[in-house]
Amino acid sequence: MSRSLTPLPNRLKAVKAAKQAPNIRIKNFDEVVLGYTEEQALTEATRCLNCKDPQCIQGCPVGVEIPTFIALIKQKNYTGAIEKIRDRNSLPAICGRVCPQEAQCQKNCILTKQGEPISIGLLERFAADLEQTNGIQVTPCNTSRDKKVAVVGAGPAGLTVAVDLAKLGYQITLFEALHCGGGVLVYGIPEFRLPKRIVQSEINYITQLGVEFCSDALIGRIFTIEELFTKGYQAVFIGTGAGLPKFLSVPGENLNGIYSANEFLIRVNLMKSYTFPKNKTPLKVGKKVVVIGGGNVALDSARCAQRLGAKEVSIIYRRTRNEMPARQEEIEHADEEGINFRYLTAPLKFIGDSEGNVKAMETIAMRLSNEDDTGRRHVAPIENSQAILEVDTVIVAIGRTPNPIIQYTTAGLKTEQGGIIASDASFKTSLEGVYVGGDIATGEATVISAMGTAKTAANAIHQYLTNPQNKTQT
Numbered sequence: 001m002s003r004s005l006t007p008l009p010n011r012l013k014a015v016k017a018a019k020q021a022p023n024i025r026i027k028n029f030d031e032v033v034l035g036y037t038e039e040q041a042l043t044e045a046t047r048c049l050n051c052k053d054p055q056c057i058q059g060c061p062v063g064v065e066i067p068t069f070i071a072l073i074k075q076k077n078y079t080g081a082i083e084k085i086r087d088r089n090s091l092p093a094i095c096g097r098v099c100p101q102e103a104q105c106q107k108n109c110i111l112t113k114q115g116e117p118i119s120i121g122l123l124e125r126f127a128a129d130l131e132q133t134n135g136i137q138v139t140p141c142n143t144s145r146d147k148k149v150a151v152v153g154a155g156p157a158g159l160t161v162a163v164d165l166a167k168l169g170y171q172i173t174l175f176e177a178l179h180c181g182g183g184v185l186v187y188g189i190p191e192f193r194l195p196k197r198i199v200q201s202e203i204n205y206i207t208q209l210g211v212e213f214c215s216d217a218l219i220g221r222i223f224t225i226e227e228l229f230t231k232g233y234q235a236v237f238i239g240t241g242a243g244l245p246k247f248l249s250v251p252g253e254n255l256n257g258i259y260s261a262n263e264f265l266i267r268v269n270l271m272k273s274y275t276f277p278k279n280k281t282p283l284k285v286g287k288k289v290v291v292i293g294g295g296n297v298a299l300d301s302a303r304c305a306q307r308l309g310a311k312e313v314s315i316i317y318r319r320t321r322n323e324m325p326a327r328q329e330e331i332e333h334a335d336e337e338g339i340n341f342r343y344l345t346a347p348l349k350f351i352g353d354s355e356g357n358v359k360a361m362e363t364i365a366m367r368l369s370n371e372d373d374t375g376r377r378h379v380a381p382i383e384n385s386q387a388i389l390e391v392d393t394v395i396v397a398i399g400r401t402p403n404p405i406i407q408y409t410t411a412g413l414k415t416e417q418g419g420i421i422a423s424d425a426s427f428k429t430s431l432e433g434v435y436v437g438g439d440i441a442t443g444e445a446t447v448i449s450a451m452g453t454a455k456t457a458a459n460a461i462h463q464y465l466t467n468p469q470n471k472t473q474t
Contacts, residue, residue, distance in 0.1 A: 150175060
């Protein structure tokens with residue numbers, strides 16, 4: 001007999017988490033989504049059908065056993081739930097907040113056929129936050145192997161590789177160019193989406209496992225990849241992300257008041273300009289701010305600008321809302337907060353005043369073409385549709401590419417277009433013992449996607465170090 005989807009009145013409707021009201025949250029940098037209470041988590045967990053063939057697991061890039069951890073929440077075995085999550089995911093409190101679950105695990109939930117999927121991300125966050133409240137219990141890893149691995153970059157990919165290999169008994173050193181770990185998690189994602197105490201807590205967990213953390217260590221400058229091998233490391237993982245901003249290449253882009261999203265968000269998030277003058281990093285934001293782009297970075301920039309005092313914030317995107325790559329949840333939050341969306345619009349040039357400050361931008365209307373063979377709709381300008389838009393701050397958020405320092409300083413390391421380091425399916429590069437993962441291997445993607453590539457690379461490194469036949473004979 002088939003199992004009905006409607007035995008309970010609320011079976012098809014997800015439990016919603018509380019949020020700060022829009023008129024309150026636009027005046028602070030506190031977290032917007034407040035997460036589940038225990039009662040809410042238990043109610044939501046009861047909706048899970050515990051499918052015999054759970055497709056939600058197939059949608060998770062790191063393969064978390066989702067029905068199992070939800071069943072443990074139902075049983076109020078919260079310790080068991082977080083342990084089950086951590087079997088596959090080293091950063092649960094982070095992923096519960098920033099993963100695009102709606103396009104991955106939740107998209108595959110069978111309940112979507114008649115209603116709303118299980119709120120997997122909120123349940124993961126509930127278990128992880130409860131663990132942090134009670135104090136994360138960490139047993140240091142036993143370094144049972146005499147082999148050392150250097151992990152370059154302490155972003156999502158590097159942190160994942162470090163944990164997976166540490167648990168296998170390897171001696172891990174994590175090299176980070178900045179003064180703190182986290183990578184894009186600390187410099188790119190605002191406090192109101194991902195509090196930095198959450199990131200630091202997850203990093204503390206990793207160092208307590210026995211991973212050595214070296215900050216202010218820019219590999220490619222203080223040490224090359226070759227020099228890491230001479231220092232006794234038997235393998236190297238490169239996970240330095242995509243931190244080099246793209247630009248528009250239009251006239252006037254060098255005027256004062258025009259930021260790359262990278263610079264803007266680093267000043268806000270990493271240097272905490274929103275606490276000025278307590279933290280001495282001022283950031284001038286005008287009354288009329290325009291953000292160019294349609295991804296999460298563009299929305300983060302716009303919402304930060306509003307919180308910093310801008311009176312009017314607009315996002316310019318050359319396609320429509322349907323094509324925006326940003327998470328729907330973030331688009332909805334920005335909409336609730338009064339961010340303006342100008343679709344089918346592209347910049348042509350920036351206009352400055354006599355002092356070299358941006359004062360306006362010329363735009364042009366765009367139209368969408370029919371879908372091509374790949375299903376993508378291209379855009380084209382509409383003749384004689386130019387318009388002038390007054391602005392005093394512009395933030396360019398059209399994507400990022402890998403920083404090329406390691407590629408330029410490492411002989412024999414093959415790269416592909418856009419500075420991506422070439423690798424095979426196991427993320428092995430052209431150099432013996434050198435592996436790669438995250439955005440520097442795939443191009444700009446999500447946090448959880450970077451973690452997925454890192455888990456594959458960690459397994460490949462383990463196979464390389466334990467099976468001599470995997471090494472190239474010289």
